[in-house]
Amino acid sequence: MDKMYLSDDILNFEEFIVNASKRLNIDEDTLKNGFSRKLITKYEYNEKKYLCFKKKLKHIERGTILFLNNNLDFIQGYPKIRRAMVLESSVEKYFDGKIAVEEKLDGYNIRIVKFYGETIAITRGGKICPFTTKKVKKYINTKFLDDFPELMLCGEMVGLNNPYVSHYYPEADKNHENLGFYIFDIRDKETNTALSIYEKERILDEYNISYVKPIKIIDSSDFEELWNILNSLNENHREGVVLKDPEMLKNPIKYTTHNTQCGDLSVAFSYVYDLGIDFMFSRLVREGYQSFEKCESEEEMKKRAHDLGESILIPMVETITEISKEGLAKECFELCFDSEKDFEEFINYLKTMHINFAIESKEYIKKDVFKSKICRIYNSTSDKIKSHLEGNLW
Incomplete structure (x- = not known):
């Protein structure tokens, strides 16, 4: 199966395994196991064929891509940032001295690199979008x-007019679209070694590239200031924080706000049979720890429970109502393209990713601005709700 899978591009699979294991510094058995478990898949972008690691294999991060060229060039996936459940305990355990408090943006993670003279943007999952x-x-x-061809820009794409996570940011407003890129790390594309906060800022300022500036650099023991920052972000419906060692010698940790948890649940339960279960447990557990750590009163806990209940129930009932009227469970995005050709290229990409979608509208709104409303269809939610509405049993 493995040999057939790569037969169009690699004549000798065993030789490929030897060479790729050396290039990635990973043992051959682990690499073969990744193929047999279908953790490594093949894609193509502009006639460039590459392999994508769908899950982490030892030190090879999820989202790593390996080009099927003579040099077997590769770009490491962005490392997972672990989450603090009890904030103060985690900070005390993992940091000593100063911490940079950066805002965690609500968008999607991308890595930007130069490959054989062409700039490409890679999603967190390892697809060239x-x-x-x-x-x-x-x-x-x-x-x-x-x-700096050996480095990659790691950042967040945010705004209403993106195809993955639609969330309004006033600072991302452009002439005809709400879209913005903010770099949060500069890393070596093969080793994943990160530049310090100070070096990153110096370079990005020099090149006039937008980036996530630390809200504040504080002492790791200054929990009063840390909670002040988080409470302000929560009130303004911002996602949360990433806490970093300014020298980037320690792994960052993240922490999200109450309103973010509620917002995630609201989206998930709009598509309850597709996303609900995966989203629910982790976010409810986070809320429990957050309530405990804040020493909330009975009244405050009831308010939190009320918020969570609304986030789960209301969007679910709205979806059931929509499907009862012959509608579908769908998530829609309005995207702007420079041409109809660019639009068609993206549509072909969605088909390659086996994403079920529908095009609701498309038109030129200006000579060089082609706008389309594309909706992702959630089949499990649509089909199961329709089945229950017809009287079928659970």
């Missing part, structure tokens, strides 16, 4: 990548 790549070339000064 044509939409994101086009926007990166349009909105980011990519001269940095010419000067």
